[in-house]
Amino acid sequence: MRLLPIHIVRPGMKLGKKIYNEEGLVLLAEGIELTQTLINRLGKYGVDFIYIADPRTADIIIPQLLSEETRFKAITEIRTSFRKLMDNSIKNKTAGYNQLGKNFGEVMNLIIDDLSSHQDAMIMLTNMSVMDDYLFQHSLNVCIYATLLGMAYGYNRNDLMTLGLGSLLHDIGKTQIPYEILRKNAQLTDDEFDCMKRHTEYGFKLLKDEPNIPLLSAHCAFQHHERLNGSGYPRGIEGTEIHDYAKWIGLVDSYDAMTTHRVYRRAMLPHQAMEIIFTGTETLYEKKKIELFRDKIAIYPLGINVTLNTGEMGTVVGLNNIFPQRPIVRVLQTPGGEEIYAPFDVDLSKKLSIMITGVNDIA
Structure with missing residues (x-):
C-alpha cells in the first residue's frame, strides 16, 4: 500500500x-x-x-498499535466525558465529574497493555479517522505518543499510568472554553487567545481533586504549554520548574497539532513538523527528549512516496530504527517518470550517497 x-x-x-x-x-x-x-x-x-x-x-504491513476494541472504548470515553463537561459548562453546572478517574483509568490500562506489545514500533501518523471534533482524536494521539515515549524512556507501569492519564486529559480544560472560540476557523483575537490559554488552569481545577486521578496528571494539564525558556503559559515557569511529564506532553502536543488537520490549515508531514520542533531545541524543548522522539518517530512513514537525489521515485517500504531519516525505498519510477518493470529496494542506511529530496511527488 x-x-x-x-x-x-x-x-x-x-x-x-x-x-x-x-x-x-x-x-x-x-x-x-x-x-x-x-x-x-x-x-x-x-x-x-x-x-x-x-x-x-502489497508487502507493507502497518502496525496496529491499538486494537479496535481499545480504540473504540478510548474515543467513546473521551467524547462522552468531554461532552458532558462541555454541557455542564454551558449550563453553569458544577464542572466536576466523579467517574473521570475510574473510567479513564480503565482506558489507560487497555492502552498500556496494547502498546506494550508494540513498544519497539516506530510512531506513525495516526489521523486516519473522521472526527467531528479535533479535540477528541488529538487527546488520544497525544496519549499514544507520550505513552510510547515513556516506555522507551524506561518508565514503570505506575509512571506510565500517571503520564498516560495526564496526556489523555491534558486538554480537558478546553471543555470550559466557549465553543465559538474553540472552533473558530480564523486567527483568534488577543482577548480570545487569552481566553483559550486559560484551558490549562481550567484543566488543573477539573482534575486536581478527582478521585483516582494522580495530582501529577493534573499538573500535566496545568503545565503542558510551559516552555524551557519561560515563554510558555500560564505561569511562565522554566527549566526544572516544569515536570518531566509535562515536558513530554508539551513536545508531542506540538507535534500532533502540526501533523493533524485543523480548520485553518492542512496537516504537515512528519519531517516538516520535526524540522520545526528542532528549531526549539533547548529553548522550548529539551534536547534529549527531542532526540528520543526523533529516534521513535517515522519521519518518512511506511507507504509515503519519495523522490531521491538520483531523480528516481518510489515508496518507503521499510524503516530503520537506528537511522529513521534513512528508510528503505522501493524504486518505482525512473528519473524520466517511466514505470520500472521490476521495482527494486534501496536501503538508504547503506547507500549513503543517496538521499530523499522530495515527498509525495507521484500519485
Missing part, C-alpha cells in the same frame, strides 16, 4: 487501510473502491492522508 495525500487520490483507487469514524468504529474497510464523493467527504472531515492499495507495495 502507499500513503497518499487526499488531494492526489483519484476515483477508482482502492483503500489500503481502515478509516475510523468519530466513534472509533470502522467507517471504510480496506479494499473499498473510492469514488469522488467519498474522497471529497474524507477531505471535508479532515482526513489529509490515506493508504491506497498497490500490488507493488
Whole structure:
C-alpha cells in the first residue's frame, strides 16, 4: 500500500487501510473502491492522508498499535466525558465529574497493555479517522505518543499510568472554553487567545481533586504549554520548574497539532513538523527528549512516496530504527517518470550517497 495525500487520490483507487469514524468504529474497510464523493467527504472531515492499495507495495504491513476494541472504548470515553463537561459548562453546572478517574483509568490500562506489545514500533501518523471534533482524536494521539515515549524512556507501569492519564486529559480544560472560540476557523483575537490559554488552569481545577486521578496528571494539564525558556503559559515557569511529564506532553502536543488537520490549515508531514520542533531545541524543548522522539518517530512513514537525489521515485517500504531519516525505498519510477518493470529496494542506511529530496511527488 502507499500513503497518499487526499488531494492526489483519484476515483477508482482502492483503500489500503481502515478509516475510523468519530466513534472509533470502522467507517471504510480496506479494499473499498473510492469514488469522488467519498474522497471529497474524507477531505471535508479532515482526513489529509490515506493508504491506497498497490500490488507493488502489497508487502507493507502497518502496525496496529491499538486494537479496535481499545480504540473504540478510548474515543467513546473521551467524547462522552468531554461532552458532558462541555454541557455542564454551558449550563453553569458544577464542572466536576466523579467517574473521570475510574473510567479513564480503565482506558489507560487497555492502552498500556496494547502498546506494550508494540513498544519497539516506530510512531506513525495516526489521523486516519473522521472526527467531528479535533479535540477528541488529538487527546488520544497525544496519549499514544507520550505513552510510547515513556516506555522507551524506561518508565514503570505506575509512571506510565500517571503520564498516560495526564496526556489523555491534558486538554480537558478546553471543555470550559466557549465553543465559538474553540472552533473558530480564523486567527483568534488577543482577548480570545487569552481566553483559550486559560484551558490549562481550567484543566488543573477539573482534575486536581478527582478521585483516582494522580495530582501529577493534573499538573500535566496545568503545565503542558510551559516552555524551557519561560515563554510558555500560564505561569511562565522554566527549566526544572516544569515536570518531566509535562515536558513530554508539551513536545508531542506540538507535534500532533502540526501533523493533524485543523480548520485553518492542512496537516504537515512528519519531517516538516520535526524540522520545526528542532528549531526549539533547548529553548522550548529539551534536547534529549527531542532526540528520543526523533529516534521513535517515522519521519518518512511506511507507504509515503519519495523522490531521491538520483531523480528516481518510489515508496518507503521499510524503516530503520537506528537511522529513521534513512528508510528503505522501493524504486518505482525512473528519473524520466517511466514505470520500472521490476521495482527494486534501496536501503538508504547503506547507500549513503543517496538521499530523499522530495515527498509525495507521484500519485
